[in-house]
Amino acid sequence: MEGTPDEFGAYRLLAGGVVPRPIAWVSSRSGDGVDNLAPYSFFNVVAYDPPVVMFAPVGTGENLKDTPQNVVDTGSFVVNVVTEDLVEAMNATSATLPKGESEFEHVGIDAVEATEVDAARVADAKVAFECELYDTIEVGGSTMVLGEVVYAHVADEVLTGEKLDVTKLDAVGRLSGGFYAKTRDRFELERPE
Incomplete structure (x- = not known):
């Protein structure tokens, strides 16, 4: 089958193909000082x-969700990397809560204060990136x-020497629908000269 993204259903096509x-x-x-925690899989370096990292939630202008609105208002956020031991908790934080209710609670x-920005971070996250707002760009909806x-927090258990070791970080990736992927099944290729 071939066609335009709209013919496939653009969201399902992109979320299932990327x-x-x-x-x-x-x-x-x-x-108001309420801590918010939400997962976003439209995310990258x-x-x-x-x-600089980015995440792209749905919503613009006056229709921003809590997380992007908080970031715009305070200029701060933390990206916590999701690992296998945290995936159930991450999924639970995707529930829609009333405004003013904290997903942490x-x-x-468990939350701990960030070191350089005005936000909490997930205490058990093996990698967390404290971020200051660089920019926002409206892209469609x-x-x-x-x-x-x-500032970065990296647990000793995922280090080899002083470097993050990807073979020790059991990160989880998003597929489509309710499907996720583990990063344990790894292989290595030498980059050509």
């Missing part, structure tokens, strides 16, 4: 100098949130 997608488990804080996730990483 896989696995990393998950940004974004923690933020409202102007944008640049390394300066170090609702799900029972979504808002791409760009954050400059200003």
Whole structure:
């Protein structure tokens, strides 16, 4: 079958064809001091100098969800990397809660204060990136949130020497629907000269 993205259903086509997608488990804080935690699988690295990551939730302008609105209001957020031991808790934080209710408290996730930004982070996350708002860009019906990483937390158990070792980080990726992928089944290829 061939056709335009609309003929396939653009969301299902992209969410099912661009896989696995990393998950940004974004923690933020409202102007009223309420901690928010939500997963986003439209997420990736944008640049390394300066170090910038992005996530792109649905909604623009006055229709922003809590997380992007918090980021716009406070200029801060944390991307917590989802690993196998945290995937059930991450999924639980995708539930729609009343405004002003914290996913940390609702799900029972331990939070610790970030070091450089005004937000909490997931205490058990093996990797967390503290970010300051770099920019937001409206793209169709979504808002791409760009954050400059200003501080990183990396658990000793996923380090080899002083470097993050991807073979020790059991990150989880998003597929489509209710499907996820583990990153344990790895292989290595040498890049050609």
